[in-house]
Amino acid sequence: MTSTAAGNRAVVVRGTILHYLADPGETSNPASWELFEDGALAVDNQGKVAWAGPASRLPHRLRQTARQEDHRGKLIVPGFVDTHVHASQVDIIASFGEQLLQWLERYTFPTEAKFADRAHAREVFGFFLDRLLEAGTTTASVFPTVHSVSVDAFFEQAAARNLRMLSGKVLMDRAPFAPDFLRDASIEQAERDTRELIERWHGKGRLGYSLTPRFAPTSTEAQLAMVGRLLKENPSLWLQTHLSENREEVALVAELFGVRSYLDVYDRFGLVTKKSLFAHSIYIDDTDRRKLARAGSSVAFCPTSNLFLGSGLFDLHATRETKVDVGMGTDIGAGTSYSMLQTLNEAYKVTALQGRRLPAHRGFYLATLGGAKALDLDGFIGNFAPGKEADFTVLDWYATPTLARRVKVAQTFDERLFALMTLGDERAIAATYVLGHAAYRRHS
Ligand SMILES: [Zn+2]
Incomplete structure (x- = not known):
């Protein structure tokens, strides 16, 4: 089912949901993000975030009123922010x-x-x-x-x-x-x-x-x-x-x-x-x-x-x-x-040359909420806090044979996320949503 009418943007998207509340730093402070492995993101009819959390706790009213889009097995993050480009x-x-x-x-x-x-x-x-x-x-x-x-x-x-x-x-x-x-x-x-x-x-x-x-x-x-x-x-x-x-x-x-x-x-x-x-x-x-x-x-x-x-x-x-x-x-x-993923991959190397580290969580923070804060737009975008504009990106852990193989042997979520940041590029973007609507889908 498709709907492009501006007045009907309500949708519930299922998938693994990750977003940030603050900079996780060089030590990956887990209090700075929310991760819902089997998550749901509800968008209201204005294209704004209504709710994000574990799918099992999705409020009943949201379950019934919105169309559903299933991205289970994929990772949903806020849309990337490119703070400097010509x-x-x-x-x-x-x-x-x-x-x-x-x-x-x-x-x-x-x-x-x-x-x-x-x-x-x-x-x-x-x-x-x-x-x-x-x-x-x-x-x-x-x-x-x-x-x-x-x-x-x-x-x-x-x-x-x-x-x-x-x-x-x-x-x-x-x-x-x-x-x-x-x-x-x-x-x-x-x-x-x-x-x-x-x-x-x-x-x-x-x-x-x-x-x-x-x-x-x-x-x-x-x-x-x-x-x-x-x-x-x-x-x-x-x-x-x-x-x-x-x-x-x-x-x-x-x-x-x-x-x-x-x-x-x-x-x-x-x-x-x-x-x-x-x-x-x-x-x-x-x-x-x-x-x-x-x-x-x-x-x-x-x-x-x-x-x-x-x-x-x-x-x-x-x-x-x-x-x-x-x-x-x-x-x-x-x-x-x-690609913001490739940009983070190179950022990791720049920090490594200075004897520092860029953990994947800090990388994804910088590419989302960090970028929104840098542009003074964090009142509108950057994470899935209720009321923010529902721009988001769906990432495919298995986009290429090399990435898929690395992700399969990874022991932890952080390890998988780092593989995605290092090996991913445009091929890992399954879909990009603007105000709750898919503005881009790979292979469509
Ligand atoms: Zn420039």
């Missing part, structure tokens, strides 16, 4: 041989120039969002390009799929680091365009506007000051940018702005807030981390990108120890996979 860089994934600044010049800027064409933007962003759903990702914080039409195209495609998404026009106006073909014409024009887009999209359905100065080297002081003004004027806006990704970039920022720390550039213009998300944050120190923690700002950990561009190793341990919220980011196109 929808405009779909076509430069797997481009050879450069580090950050040369990568931008050689691959990124030429490909982003094409997004002045709305039809091109719409086609690429449709492809992009379908890849996210195929990877089990239901929310993301997304960079389109400097063109207003690219923001319209992205939000249109997100709205068509009913997804909770953050995005905003990329701001860049500093020569020569922002090339002339991607440069905002003036502060006034950039501000006017941004205000129009906020008016058009911010708070429309599940969409939120994120002020998006690309990174310090591509913005003038005056442009960053304009962003700070907008943020102060409307604290419901988000902010996303990059911070301390690469050594050469950090040296450039020190030279351009004459600051002790890269973060101080953003701080100077009022951009370090509770709604701010800083991608990478590799070359920061404890002073910076404490500043981020005090402000309630967050960091996006993008391991596949950091390894691919040879940027460096993000210190997850130090960042979480100072209580900075961290989410996972694929950072396509410098990142090499849309």
Whole structure:
């Protein structure tokens, strides 16, 4: 039985249910999650979580009123959250041989120039969002390009799929680091365009506007000051940018702005807030981390990108120890996979190279509730607390022969979960649900 009517989203889904209430940490504190091996998740007719728990305790009224979907033998987790990704860089994934600044010049800027064409933007962003759903990702914080039409195209495609998404026009106006073909014409024009887009999209359905100065080297002081003004004027806006990704970039920022720390550039213009998300944050120190923690700002950990561009190793341990919220980011196109499972697999290796560990429970927390907290969206998504939006992902323990064999010999649930995180990818996503409806099913 199928029902796509917006008014009839009620469903009860059976399967193994896992969600998080807090960060399980490096010791996998079992008080931080709920696991129902034979579980049920009830969604109300608005697409919100009505109830989650052991199937045997499903309230009678829910049993009778909703349609049933059976995923017994599979694992159901909240939809993955990708806290840092460039929808405009779909076509430069797997481009050879450069580090950050040369990568931008050689691959990124030429490909982003094409997004002045709305039809091109719409086609690429449709492809992009379908890849996210195929990877089990239901929310993301997304960079389109400097063109207003690219923001319209992205939000249109997100709205068509009913997804909770953050995005905003990329701001860049500093020569020569922002090339002339991607440069905002003036502060006034950039501000006017941004205000129009906020008016058009911010708070429309599940969409939120994120002020998006690309990174310090591509913005003038005056442009960053304009962003700070907008943020102060409307604290419901988000902010996303990059911070301390690469050594050469950090040296450039020190030279351009004459600051002790890269973060101080953003701080100077009022951009370090509770709604701010800083991608990478590799070359920061404890002073910076404490500043981020005090402000309630967050960091996006993008391991596949950091390894691919040879940027460096993000210190997850130090960042979480100072209580900075961290989410996972694929950072396509410098990142090499849309899969949050593959992103966690690489994150594990980044922690291992620093003599630390990333247990599977912490990994799944970072990819769900941790990401939601990092984006300040945990009031809406991130776990199965009643009233939250019912975006979830169904995972197949037996998706590939290698994964199936490893899972079969595993002694504990944690061991199985770690195998899934390490060996899983898009093939392990059996279905992805948005507000209680299957938006993607593998092999259908
Ligand atoms: Zn990025």
